[in-house]
Amino acid sequence: MDEGLSVINDICWGNRQSRVLELACRIGLFGALKGPDAGIDQICAACGTKPEHTEKLLIACCAIGLVNRRGELFNNTEISAKYLVPSSKYYQGDIILHSANVRQRFDDFAESIFAEPKEKETDAEQWDHFIRGMDNIASTGRAEIFLSSVDLTGKKKMLDVGGGPGSYSIAACKKYNDLQAVVWDLPETVAIAKEYIAKAGLENQVTVQQGDWNNDNFGKGYDVVVMSNILHGAEWDCRMKLSKAFDALTDGGTLAVQEFLLNDEKDGPLIPALFNVMVGAYCKAELLAVIKEAGFSDIKITGENEALGSCWVTAAK
Numbered sequence: 640m641d642e643g644l645s646v647i648n649d650i651c652w653g654n655r656q657s658r659v660l661e662l663a664c665r666i667g668l669f670g671a672l673k674g675p676d677a678g679i680d681q682i683c684a685a686c687g688t689k690p691e692h693t694e695k696l697l698i699a700c701c702a703i704g705l706v707n708r709r710g711e712l713f714n715n716t717e718i719s720a721k722y723l724v725p726s727s728k729y730y731q732g733d734i735i736l737h738s739a740n741v742r743q744r745f746d747d748f749a750e751s752i753f754a755e756p757k758e759k760e761t762d763a764e765q766w767d768h769f770i771r772g773m774d775n776i777a778s779t780g781r782a783e784i785f786l787s788s789v790d791l792t793g794k795k796k797m798l799d800v801g802g803g804p805g806s807y808s809i810a811a812c813k814k815y816n817d818l819q820a821v822v823w824d825l826p827e828t829v830a831i832a833k834e835y836i837a838k839a840g841l842e843n844q845v846t847v848q849q850g851d852w853n854n855d856n857f858g859k860g861y862d863v864v865v866m867s868n869i870l871h872g873a874e875w876d877c878r879m880k881l882s883k884a885f886d887a888l889t890d891g892g893t894l895a896v897q898e899f900l901l902n903d904e905k906d907g908p909l910i911p912a913l914f915n916v917m918v919g920a921y922c923k924a925e926l927l928a929v930i931k932e933a934g935f936s937d938i939k940i941t942g943e944n945e946a947l948g949s950c951w952v953t954a955a956k
């Protein structure tokens with residue numbers, strides 16, 4: 640990642656780090672971790688919080704450097720012991736909670752900056768940013784990591800499930816002239832993908848297909864299925880999606896998965912830990928296990944970029 644992009648990413652993900660810090664102060668996490676190492680149940684009892692949410696917040700705090708994890712036990716780091724425990728002489732929690740409370744000021748400012756009142760973004764406009772945003776991040780590193788992590792030599796037919804703007808299909812077909820790719824996604828998304836495919840001049844190699852994985856199967860006869868950032872964590876019906884991917888592949892076919900993955904200690908890295916709070920994320924061992932359960936073999940991590948939070952896993956049918 641170049642220096643400029645790293646500045647932009649730090650600002651964007653930094654906003655999420657401050658939300659984690661504010662929430663941890665709000666639930667009294669650092670006070671609860673003041674004593675000896677504590678387990679999740681003990682922390683939840685002290686903070687009045689739910690275990691699953693609390694673990695996500697703890698993992699993010701570990702990744703930020705405010706909590707240490709040893710197995711299933713947690714304690715404060717030196718920084719949080721000094722600045723975030725309410726009884727400390729240097730306590731900063733009140734000003735942190737104050738900045739959380741004045742966030743509304745920023746929202747009000749954003750509303751009032753326009754010379755003429757501006758309509759709120761519609762759901763369709765927000766969806767558009769989401770899908771085009773996937774291409775923003777693919778075209779500034781992730782597509783390159785894909786090509787160096789997944790060998791598509793000799794492959795003929797690729798299915799890009801939940802393929803979004805089609806960035807990975809486009810990158811693959813630019814490199815492999817004999818490859819045909821199908822971007823399989825919801826109608827509102829494939830409309831955007833068509834635009835990107837046309838812009839790349841790849842209509843002969845990349846086509847789109849409308850589908851909804853909750854209702855539809857993925858079809859048959861593919862020798863590659865790509866699932867980029869659609870599996871996420873346990874709450875995202877991964878087993879159903881992986882089973883449909885297995886059925887879509889020919890024998891010996893390749894599954895390629897990109898995800899934000901936690902480490903197996905579940906105390907980082909930073910980007911997956913923040914993504915886990917917002918959306919959900921598996922750790923590496925968990926993702927490999929669900930892929931195995933779906934019937935795949937030869938499962939391996941083939942590419943990783945911690946700064947971007949990108950990890951590629953391949954497997955064979």
Ligand SMILES: C[S@@+](CC[C@H](N)C(=O)[O-])C[C@H]1O[C@@H](n2cnc3c(N)ncnc32)[C@H](O)[C@@H]1O
Pocket residue numbers: 770773774777800801802803804806823824825828850851852853866867868869
């Ligand atoms: C996080 S984006 C990933 C897009 C693309 N794979 C990438 O990595 O750039 C998730 C994608 O899943 C698609 N999606 C969400 N729900 C879906 C569903 N029920 N059926 C098919 N696709 C769906 C969205 O339209 C979106 O393109």
